[in-house]
Amino acid sequence: MAEFNIAYKYLYLSEGYYVNSSFDRGGETFMGISRKFNPNNEIWAIIDGMKSKVGFPGSLKTNDNLRHLVKKTYKALYWDKNRLDDFKSQEVANECLDIGVLNGTHTAGVYLQRIINIMNRNQKDFPNLLVDGRVGNITLGRINSFNPNDSLIIAKYLNVLQGNLFINLAEADLSQQNNIRGWSKRVKILT
Secondary structure, eight states, rough: OOOHHHHHHHHHHHHOSSSSSSTTTSSSTTTTTTTTTTTTTTTHHHHHHHTTTTTGGGGGGGHHHHHHHHHHIIIIIIIOOOOOOOOOOOOHHHHHHHHHHHHHHHHHHHHHHHHHHHTTTTTTTOOOOOOSOOOOOHHHHHTTOOHHHHHHHHHHHHHHHHHHHHHHHHHGGGGGGHHHHHHGGGOOOOO
């Protein structure tokens, strides 16, 4: 079964540390956790307390408590929400976590269900899923029914959909073009 610590290692490499840019729709963000979308997260009290200290924001990089809270947040809000522990494919779970963090767990679920539906050979393997973004027992059973080669194909298409979303965001809102280079870290070449 998929392991959070493996997925987190890849996610950690994709995320920056502290950003407070007018170009970021999430506003003030620490390691991918946006104050706008997670205003009550414990990390903000710690960060606010450190803002007046010498060395801010560089000092955030060495704060072990913050790093622990970030990991705990990713596990609870993004990994557990889509039941990624129950995925057989680590690659699919990695992609769902990444999409969930950047675009929401609902989007990750929708993308997953859409791809499962196109991988079912015109409903010869099973009926199409309802694309509702919720990873319930039926979605979980379907994703786990694929062989490892098909799971890798699913992971690739998840990555393609995320890349397409980045392009759409940048085209629809010109201010988001400032983020396109950073987002490219998330578009991986999977072999």
